[in-house]
Amino acid sequence: xxxxxxxxxxxxxxxxxxxxxxxxxxxxxxxxxxxxxxxxxxxxxxxxxxxxxxxxxxxxxxxxxxxxxxxxxxxxxxxxxxxxxxxxxxxxxxxxxxxxxxxxxxxxxxxxxxxxxxxxxxxxxxxxxxxxxxxxxxxxxxxxxxxxxxxxxxxxxxxxxxxxxxxxxxxxxxxxxxxxxxxxxxxxxxxxxxxxxxxxxxxxxxxxxxxxxxxxxxxxxxxxxxxxxxxxxxxxxxxxxxxxxxxxxxxxxxxxxxxxxxxxxxxxxxxxxxxxxxxxxxxxxxxxxxxxxxxxxxxxxxxxxxxxxxxxxxxxxxxxxxxxxxxxxxxxxxxxxxxxxxxxxxxxxxxx
Numbered sequence: 339x340x341x342x343x344x345x346x347x348x349x350x351x352x353x354x355x356x357x358x359x360x361x362x363x364x365x366x367x368x369x370x371x372x373x374x375x376x377x378x379x380x381x382x383x384x385x386x387x388x389x390x391x392x393x394x395x396x397x398x399x400x401x402x403x404x405x406x407x408x409x410x411x412x413x414x415x416x417x418x419x420x421x422x423x424x425x426x427x428x429x430x431x432x433x434x435x436x437x438x439x440x441x442x443x444x445x446x447x448x449x450x451x452x453x454x455x456x457x458x459x460x461x462x463x464x465x466x467x468x469x470x471x472x473x474x475x476x477x478x479x480x481x482x483x484x485x486x487x488x489x490x491x492x493x494x495x496x497x498x499x500x501x502x503x504x505x506x507x508x509x510x511x512x513x514x515x516x517x518x519x520x521x522x523x524x525x526x527x528x529x530x531x532x533x534x535x536x537x538x539x540x541x542x543x544x545x546x547x548x549x550x551x552x553x554x555x556x557x558x559x560x561x562x563x564x565x566x567x568x569x570x571x572x573x574x575x576x577x578x579x580x581x582x583x584x585x586x587x588x589x590x591x592x593x594x595x596x597x598x599x600x601x602x603x604x605x606x607x608x609x610x611x612x613x614x615x616x617x618x619x620x621x622x623x624x625x626x627x628x629x630x631x632x633x634x635x636x637x638x639x640x641x642x643x644x645x646x647x648x649x650x651x652x653x654x655x656x657x658x659x660x661x662x663x664x665x666x667x668x669x670x671x672x673x674x675x676x677x678x679x680x681x682x683x684x685x686x687x688x689x690x
Contacts, residue, residue: 358439361388361490361501362512367436368485369516372396373523375483377530378551382516384536387509388490389502397482400453406461409449410441410469437485438469445489452479467493509536513546518622518629520549521558521655526627529553555605555655570613571653576602578687583680598680600687601659607652609643614650621654625665630676632658638685 358364365382372380375398383393401409441447452460460479466472491498501508516534524530531551537543549561559567579597607614618640623632636654643652666677678684 358436358443360511361392361505361508362515364388364440364443364487364490365392365394365512366515366519367440368392368394368487369519371436371485372398372483373519373530375399377482378528379531380524380533382532382534384509384512384534386539387505387536388512389505390539391486391488392490393484393486395482395484397480400456400460400481400483401449401451402453403456403461406463406471406474409463410437410447410465410471437465440487440490441465441469442467443491443493444487445492446486447488448486449483450477450479450486451483452481454481457481514619515629516547517562518624520547520562521555521622522624522629522657523627524549524551525553525555525558527553559605559655567653570608570610571605572608574602574604574606574656576600576688578690580680580684580687583683598661598664598684600684602688603657603659604655606639606654606656607643607647607650609646609652611647612650614643614647614652616650618651621651622656623654624657625667625676626659626662627657628667628676629674631674632676634681634685635688638688642689 358367365388369380369382372394375396377396377398379397381393381395383391383395385391385393437447437449447465449463449465450460451463452458457480458478460477462475462477463471464473489498491501513534516532520532524532529551530549532547532549533545534547535543535545547562549558552558556568559571578600580600581597582595618636621636621639623630623636625632635656635658639654639656640651643650664679666679
């Protein structure tokens, strides 16, 4: 077979499958859109653990009419304009891929939105698989946006079957990730109320997560697991300097060469016998409020803690406040993997 260009529809489906890989990624992308829109109230509704539909409702800024035709198109975003903007990006989304990918991977996607100028009148947009608006209707809607995904992964038969087979496990992973957002971005000032529910075909609606919108990590911990979960937990507030590694200095050339200032804020179990947990299931890490996977730093925390409490692991809620140019968030499509430019030195400084 000779080399030739892949058609646009196939490219769209191939790349979309890399951006949204499972249920938790789909929900994460929608919740991050709500956070970036300045919402103070976010509701996530699952039907049949997300198999039938996922709906995210917010009271954010809404989508202006001029942007209706762009919201579902690949690489269309309001978050950045040039590649250099990545070094200073502070929004959760920036790649312009999420909604476009969800359109390609769902049977139906509907967006209902209203801005402060149009409320109480809004617009319901029905998207096609290519991310274009195929139908629009005027509806009653307060300011904010509702996005509904129906039958996620239906266009990918193998992935849909896998999703159906492991739906409760996938739902559990989605809830765990939503816990991270409840404890991090939703607990930051001014505070965001997060409600997550699941509706079964047979049976009632069950509320899985409900925070009160207080700008307090402790209040969110209590809302998620009850007041006793704060027993043996203390505040964490560390400040230290991290020397830049030689590789990072070469990469920066004549740019910043000074040490990186790092602040770590959050909560942690007391460093004493019997004050920890049996597992590492309640360990949450953030960079500038963005939930992320930090496996090496997580390992360092656990190693230090086990020198005080050999048989248990700590509860950890750690937000690393660090200059945006000291890390790269554009490593994986889901933005959960973050590359720290001087990670080895940061871990050494953290252990001290």
